[in-house]
Amino acid sequence: MERVNLDGKEIKPLTICLISGGGFVGSHLCEKLMADTSHKAIVVDISSEKINHLLDHSSPWRDRIEFHKIKIKNDSNSLLETLIKASDLTINLSAICTPYMSRPLARIKSYFLDAILNFPVVKYCTESNKRLIHFSTCGVYENTERSFLPEYQVIRKDVCTFSFGMEQEPNLLKEDASPSICDPIGKHRWSYACAKQMMERLIYAEDAEHGLDFTIVIPFNWIGPEMDFIPGVDRLTGGVPRVLACFSNNLLRGEPLKVDCEKSQRSFCYIKDAIEAILLMIENPERANGQIFDVGNPDNEVTVKQFAEMMIEVYAKVGGKSAPGSSTIDVSSEILYGEGYDDIDQRIPDMTIISKQLGWKPTTSLQDLLEITLSYQHQTYSQSIKK
Numbered sequence: 001m002e003r004v005n006l007d008g009k010e011i012k013p014l015t016i017c018l019i020s021g022g023g024f025v026g027s028h029l030c031e032k033l034m035a036d037t038s039h040k041a042i043v044v045d046i047s048s049e050k051i052n053h054l055l056d057h058s059s060p061w062r063d064r065i066e067f068h069k070i071k072i073k074n075d076s077n078s079l080l081e082t083l084i085k086a087s088d089l090t091i092n093l094s095a096i097c098t099p100y101m102s103r104p105l106a107r108i109k110s111y112f113l114d115a116i117l118n119f120p121v122v123k124y125c126t127e128s129n130k131r132l133i134h135f136s137t138c139g140v141y142e143n144t145e146r147s148f149l150p151e152y153q154v155i156r157k158d159v160c161t162f163s164f165g166m167e168q169e170p171n172l173l174k175e176d177a178s179p180s181i182c183d184p185i186g187k188h189r190w191s192y193a194c195a196k197q198m199m200e201r202l203i204y205a206e207d208a209e210h211g212l213d214f215t216i217v218i219p220f221n222w223i224g225p226e227m228d229f230i231p232g233v234d235r236l237t238g239g240v241p242r243v244l245a246c247f248s249n250n251l252l253r254g255e256p257l258k259v260d261c262e263k264s265q266r267s268f269c270y271i272k273d274a275i276e277a278i279l280l281m282i283e284n285p286e287r288a289n290g291q292i293f294d295v296g297n298p299d300n301e302v303t304v305k306q307f308a309e310m311m312i313e314v315y316a317k318v319g320g321k322s323a324p325g326s327s328t329i330d331v332s333s334e335i336l337y338g339e340g341y342d343d344i345d346q347r348i349p350d351m352t353i354i355s356k357q358l359g360w361k362p363t364t365s366l367q368d369l370l371e372i373t374l375s376y377q378h379q380t381y382s383q384s385i386k387k
Helices: 024-036 049-055 079-085 104-127 153-158 190-210 243-253 271-283 304-319 333-337 352-358 366-381
Strands: 015-019 040-045 065-069 089-092 131-135 214-219 257-260 265-267 291-295 301-303 328-331
Touching: 015 024, 015 079, 024 040, 024 049, 024 065, 024 271, 040 079, 049 065, 079 104, 089 104, 089 271, 104 131, 104 190, 131 190, 131 271, 190 214, 214 271, 243 257, 243 304, 243 366, 257 304, 265 304, 271 291, 271 352, 291 352, 301 304, 304 328, 304 366
Parallel strands: 015 040, 015 089, 040 065, 089 131, 131 214, 214 291, 257 328
Antiparallel strands: 265 301
């Protein structure tokens, strides 16, 4: 049966180059493309582990997906350029997502090197007149205006943000209006947001001068099965994963969950809901081109401590019993992630633009997505963990 987009136009099969397509988001997107569309995926990454089941010769989709092991900084033969020019659309998922701030100089250099190495991706898309969907981070918003007001919670909780003369709902982060308010230079974490923001500005400039067709995606804490790694199991050394995997690791090992006592808040979105949004962007270019889309679930907003407490409750349910030592401990962000760490005070996406342009709305509650995710974590790792 013919598939049509939101405007009733036939959806023709595309060849899509997925840079860093073997990771968490890329693997879920590849599964969606193979199962529900006729599009072809050219996956570029340093590992195919999460998509090997799609690449296997017995896979029914083997003729529509291919993998190229490329480390972009070593791509001296410009294979990436060839693959981008052979595709109809490039989706750039490349990101260095780790909150750990050990060796801050090396970390900052890696953030900006990652941005510089992605400059050619934009150039190749422009030169070959190919469309680009580029992934950014909700960290580009940095802090809300609320975070700079005095510590009187009654005042702070009800304050509305004002951006470029436009009144908004309380503390919503809006793609075309919210300013980026960065903390002092000594807070090294913001270098990641600065590097990502630089890429967004480059993309806008390419569009202004050369007519690049682009869409920028701003993910708000997408979580689900196969996110990040469990230290000592998936990865023996190197870094600290993001909050979901950190807490999962604690639960699996029967350890207390270490919670940042700064009381930051997050809104969490189920990865499969987010992938539906990306598919809408892919198949509705006339509605998505030139847009920046917040993609998240404002209904799933909690403090990090509330998130930890929910994970303890849900893990007891999916694991059949309470994990020994399942409690929370308040610690400073510096103890958790190192000196120079900082985080956005509140992450609530404004859904106006994506709802208007694509009609997308997330549907999975935080309770449900945690049950799905922790069931996967328990089934995958519980027998491998030495408590």
